[in-house]
Structures are given as C-alpha cells and as structure tokens.
Amino acid sequence: MKYKINIRKYSKWLILVAFVVVLTILKPKSFLTIGNISNVLWSISVVGLLTSGTIFTLLLGGIDLSVGSLMGLSACTTVLMIQKFGFTNQGLVRGILCALLIGVVAGCFHGIVVTLCNVQAFLVTFATQSVFLGISQVLTNNKIISCLKPDLFTAIGLGRIGPFTFPIYLMTMVALISWYILNKTVFGRYVYAVGGNREAAKNSGINDKMVSILCYVFSGVTASIGGVVLASMTQQGMASTGSGYETDVITAAVIGGVSLLGGEGKIQDAIIGAVLVGLLNNGMNLVGVPSTHQGLLKGMVIVIAVAIDLAGKYESKRKLIEFKKGRKVV
C-alpha cells in the first residue's frame, strides 16, 4: 500500500528518467549534451514561467485561457514603448513596467468578474482572450514591429549566463517564488483550502474572494513577464505572438498532475510536465520524426499519459463528489 502511493507520488520523475534513458540510448551522441539540454529547457522556459502563475487559478478549480493573448499584448506594449523612446534602455524599463501593470489589471479584472459576478472562469478568460488580442491588433495596427535594440532587451530572451540562456534562470526563479508561496505561506495554504472546498474555507474564516482575485493576478503577471521574454526571443512585437500558449500551459499542468477540479497539484510536478512536453518535442526531432507527424504523435502521447495518470485519481474524486450529492439530509 505504502509502496504504491510512493510510485504515484514520484510517477512524473520516473517518466522523466525513462524519457532521458530512452533518448540517451537512441541518440547517445546528440541527446545528452549540454547544448541540447539547454535547448530543451530554453524551449520550455516561457511555458514553465507561465505555468508558475497560471497554476494558482487551476488550483482554485478555475482556469485562465487568456494568458496567450495577454502575452501578445504585453509583448506589443513593451516593443511599442521601446520604439517610442528611441530604442533606449529607458524605453525598455517603461515597457516592462507597462507590461506588468497590464498583467496586474487583467488579473484583477478576471478575479473580480469571476468571484464577485459569479461568472465561470472559462467564459470570462475565453472572452478576454479575444479582447486582449483585439487591443494588440489596434495598438500595432496589425503589423509586426521589429525591435533589435537596445542590447539589454535582446539579452532578456537570448542572453547566456554559463551554458544556459537567461529565460531558463528566469523560469527557475519564478517557479521557486511560486513554490515558496504555495508551500510556505498562509496564502498558499488558503489557495489549496479554497480550491479543495470553498464553503469549508469560508467557514474557516478565509476571505475566499480575496484569495481568488490574487490568484488571477499572479496568472496575469506571469503572462506579462512571459510576453516580454517572448518579444525579446523573437525580437519583435506581434499581436498573435503568444497564441496557443494557454494550451501548452494547461497541458504541462495536467501532465504534471494538477487537477482541473481544483485543490490538488504541485508546481514542481507541473514544471516537470512542461519539461516532459519539451523532451517529447526534442526527442521527435532528434529521432527524425517528420514535422507533419509530430502534432499527431504529441497529442496521442499526451492523451495516453494523462489518462493513465488521472484514471485512478479522478475516479476517487468523482466518488467523493457523488457521495456528497447523494448524502441524505435526515
């Protein structure tokens, strides 16, 4: 019994190790090199960064589908700001501050609409997804704005410290902050409590609305940081630059065992989930799977992995919920 639980607890790490072993055997020369590992991590750094914030909304049992287009908006804002201030460092600082502000405001808006107006998070963020995209399109006149200067700007996405690029360090830092908040602070405990049973949390004196709003703010802020990084990586501002990232983030979280019903999941596992997706992409390239087949294969692997991992867990949770509904009030 005890043994079983432990396997479940570390299943993601086991899969990760299995992945690495298989790829090392298949491609001994090209896979396990610092360069390749750095590449894999770089490719998932933005997803990992976003996941560190979006996980808060998932833990509540909510969701944030707007992160992709919010990234686009903050990427465009940053680049436009830099352009306005003549490609100087001053413009960069203002651009980043603007992007962060947008993230906070967007998060507040989501949180307030979801909690105070009782609208489903799915609907609200689905709607704002196109709102943010629309704003970006208006701001940029639907054009791609190229931005190669200042050097500090390009360093955010492409700069190297040692063998790794800067976004990898940034992702690690944000993930660590997220881990600290979730595991060490009272707020983190409250997030799990509200996600696990909102009524019980309220009865325990937790201001569940405040907790919810803050969670959406975290999600917004990491999306805007992600936008800045992505703008720097691509050296341009484009409205649609982040589209699709919301799917990657949710995929990473779910593969990492974060329950979409709320109350359950760990940031470290979600990051592992992101790494697994990155490894899968990388592995397919190394082994030489044609790019036309990659999407199909990736989707199938994800479905199978998630189904195996969650089959037991959702079953038990469903039982809990049914028990609650079937409970007879005498």
Add this chain to the structure above:
Amino acid sequence: MNIMLEAKDINKSFSGVKVLKDVHIEIAKGEVHALMGENGAGKSTLIKILTGAYTKDSGSIFWKGKEVEISSLRDCQNLGMACIYQELSVIPVLTVAQNIYLGREPKIGKTGFIDYKKMNRMTQELIDNYEFPLKPTDMAGDLGIGLRQLIEILKGLSCDAELLIMDEPTASLSGKEAEILFRTIETLRDKGVSILYISHRLEEVYRLSDRLTILRDGVNEAVLIKAEIKPQKVIRFMIGKEVDESNGSVKTLTKNTNETALKVENLTSRGKFNDISFEVKKGEILGFGGLIGAGRTELVRCLYGADKYTSGTIYLYGEKHVPGSTKKSIKKGFGFVPEDRRGEGFIPLLSVNKNIAVTNYDLISKKLMAISSKEELAMCLSSIEKIDIRPPDPDKQVGLLSGGNQQKVVIGKWLMRELKVLIVDEPTAGIDVGAKDEIYGLLQALARSGVVIILVSSDLQELLRLSDRILVMRKGKIVKEFSAGTVTQADILEAASGLMEERL
C-alpha cells in the same frame, strides 16, 4: 379492503445490527398511508427495500395479492409504483411535457421525430384528469420547487402508477407550495391512487392520512386508523412508553447562574427567521430543537457571520458584536461546526495537519512569510492527542477518515484557539455510537471550561442529553423555552410540531 401492496415480516440488518425486525406494512387502494418514526427508526430502510434499492434479509412482499421480488427501481416501476424523491430529477430547461415523456416520447409514425402535438395533448389529458395547476408547455425551470414536484408526480402517473411513494415531500416546500401538494394528494386519493407518505411532521400526517404505521427502533409500534390518529398518542408511540433518565428520553434541567455571555435581540433574517431573542450564560449548553426547516441552521449561520441578517443586535459579554465576516467572528472567539460536514466542514483533499491549522494561522509564527511547519505540526499533534483522532497520522487526507474522525477534525481545529462561543449544528449526524460519545464528552468539557455551546440537533436524545436549556423553533420563531424542571422528548416534539400553541 383492496390491498395494493403488502410487506410481511421484513428483516434487515447492517453489519450485524438489526434495523428492521419483522416489520409489516400494507397499503390499500385509494388510501393515503403515512409512515412515521423518529430518526433511525427504519423508515428509509423500509422504503429502500420496497423500491429495490436494498435487498431484504427475509420476509415477503405482495403486490395485489401476488408475491413479488423487487430487486431494482425498474421492477418497482413495472409493477406500478412510482417514487417521488426529495432531490428532484426534473430537467429545468425542458417543458413540463418534455420532462414527463423524457426517453419515451411519442413519435410521428416511424420517422423518429417527436410528435410534440401529441405529447402536449397527452400531458394536458393527464393534467386535466388530476386537476394539476400546470401547463404542458411551461418551462420546468420557471416553476417553483413545489410545482416541479408535481411534474415528478405526473411522470409517475403517466406510467400508470397506482401507488406513489413520497419521502418527506414537503421538506423543501414553502407553506403555500405544500398546500398545493396536499390538495393534489387528496385529488389523487379520490381518483383511486394509493399513496405511501413518509414524514415526521405531525400536522401533515394528521391532515392527510387515512392510516398510519409507526416504526420505532425497527419494530412495528402501531397501525392507527384515521379516528385514532391523535397527536399525543402518535408522539407516545414514536418515542416509547417508558420515560427514563438513562435512555435519554427525559431530563431534569438546572438553571445556570453565570454571567451572560451572549445576548441576541430581535434578530431577523427575512424569510428565514423572525424576531429571535435569547441569552446564553457562560459555560451553558443551549440546545435548539425543532423540525427541519424551522430556521435553526439559518439562525446559527447568521450568528457566526456566515450569512447576513436583516436586523437585530448581538452582544458578546456586553459588547456589541456585528458578525461582518467569519474571519471577524473567529477573532472574537466564535467557532462553528456546520451541519453539512462534507460539504462545508473540512477540506477532503488536505491532510489532518492542514485542516487543523486552517483557522489558526494567526497563532503560528512566521519567518519571511513562511509558516513554521514545526509549530503547525505541533499544533496538529496536540489536537490529535486531545481529541483522539484515529489513525493518529497528521498527513492523512481528511476525506479518507471515518465520519466520526472527520467531525473530530472539524471540532478539533477550534480547540486550538481561545474560544468563547462554539456553534455546533447536528454534530453527530451519521456518526457511529463510540465517536458520538467522545464528541459529547468534548462538548461537555468545553462547556465546563466556560465556553458557550450553541447546539442545533434534530436528534431528541442528543438534545436532551447535552443541553442545559432548550429553545424550540418552529417556522422561524422561538415557540417554547425549557429552562428548568423535567422535560421529555415528547414535550419537545409537541412544541416543535405546534401542538403547544394549539392547546393554549
């Protein structure tokens, strides 16, 4: 008499405990037959056997004189019985007619398209036949709970049901809705439909039933015909004859003369309860008795700050207390154990450790905002020891504990604080006897240490055993106070059913 359904010598036990002993019930054609009994008398078990949800250990069931085996709800429907549930299965976005013929819609020829005209006509015929205040094209979601219940009844009738089983049908109805239901039941009876009516509300049974079967502790206590159904008599049969301190059917109350701890003046929440005033002394256990829906839960939730009230004042040790939020109440020394343990009491996915700590983070020291996990664990271990949570594993998910231990966790988190008032709503519902005694012990010890305990309980035995004083609520008002002298279960039940008012 033309007997529709007869159950003979039904026996049933759960894990060795006999819950039904040679129970017998018969329902004649065109009669309203009521089934009454205290909580745990075996009413639900009997109904579940009759509808095929449980299998009986022994005994036989006869339908129109022929012995039958009922092993599923389908069997029961095929015979011509319909069960109207408390929790409705009506689909709100469909019309009355669509709900009634769901899954067996009349088709146009063999095309597979639904013949809505015919469906509405068939529904209208049914409605006319039984004089229901409904229209076939009404959207179910626009109707009140009472009328939705009528849809359920029609659904049963449309399958030619000759016997309707109604389990506490008025539990969630307003007075007006209940009145419509009663009239419907009377019409149905006149049309020859039999009804098995389960309720613990005396006035309804008194009004509706032609015969009444009373169960007590899983045994047939009496079968009364209409002329014999007298409230006092029914109560006596339900509770039993011997009035004895040891079995908790009677208690001598003594006055508590401590200082007043909590004082409530004219508390009102529109539509829920009205003009409630009472005082509680330090260290007193104040019990609230009454039927389900009397407004007790709503009242204590307002006291705690979980819900808002319309008007009134609350004083805590002479100081005015406005429970704006649960957080504020907790700071002032309130604790709350809600009625719906699983839905509102604890967080099933989190460990015992975190469930105990969840209300007490203000007492745990923090460094750089990080909680001292050492203190958190120490708190959990001390509460595990204090209230004997089994297994004594701080990392165990609370959802995996037994009901009794879950409740101990819910209560336990309050014991870690300096409490002034602890509100407990149905603290032992669905909990085994051993854990019950432990929880009683905990509450009594708390009261001895000076904490005010406000207890809401529908279990009369529990109410009598724990309370120093008992207030009985009915329809949102306090109708009776038992503060000194002897009080019996029958007294409380009479007050809760409104018999006291009638006699005055």
